Amino acid sequence: MQYFTADTHFFHEQLLGQNDFAPRLFATVEEMDQAIITAWNQRVAERDTVYHLGDIAMHPSNYPSNQEVLAILQQLNGQIVFIKGNHDNRALFKFLAKNNPQLTGKRPKFLFHDVGVLIKANHFQFFMTHYPLMLGIVKQTINLHGHIHHSSVPLAENINVGVDAPELDLLTHKLPFGTPLSVAEVFEIYQRKQALLAQQNKN
Known part of the structure; x- marks a missing residue:
């Protein structure tokens, strides 16, 4: 199975509490980090792949050490494909690559991409980036992204898959905080966002 998430911001104490x-x-922050780990592992199995679309960890005054980030990531099930976010530095990626655990079948736990990844799902293309893209007129292409936290691009083809995303409210079922989205949930959000925006344009 394939899953999608972004903007976990492990260790980021400044995000705690009610804010826009x-x-x-x-x-x-320990409670927040554990909530993400628990929600992730309740959904993701070792054989699964999670696309993490950037901003793994953050602490403005004292960035967590690479070893601390690795210790968190080792607790997460599945293979993780990282797309670099604006708060992810190259030194962290190099450290994770050097200390890359092996999954069954000799698969590396971590894979890395600087800009984006394109995959196919149900005759659609998922173009995954950290920053939202303005795709223009497209057919059967969806940009999965993070970066903008509790904000949303007013286009159905742009879906924020971050843990804070307002798109999560479009799902008919509420997910525990930090749960990576499934392919089916991405399409549910896409269809409901299409309908919502069409209704707003009529009014």
Whole structure:
């Protein structure tokens, strides 16, 4: 199975509490980090792949050490494909590549991309980037992205898959905070966002 997430911002204490940018209603950063780990592992199995679209960890005053980030990531199930976010530095990626655990079948746990990844799903293309893209007129192409936290691009073809994304409210079922999205959930968001925007344009 394939799953999608972004903007986990492990260790980012400044995001805690109610705010417009990235509301995270946890008392401590440890509680927030554990909530993401638990939600991730309840969904993702070792054989699965999770596309993480950037901003793994963050602490404005004292960036967590590479070893601390690795310790968190080692607790997460599945293979993780990282697309570099604006808060992900190359030194971290090099460290993770050097200390890359092996999954069954000799698969590396971590894979890395600087800009984006394109995959196919149900006759659509998912173009995955950290920053949202303005695709113009497209057919059967969806840009999965992160970066903008609790904001949304007013186009159905742009879907924010970050843990703070307002698109999560379009799902008919509520997911625990930090749960990576499935392919089926991406399409549910896409269809409901299409309908919502069409209704707004009529009014």
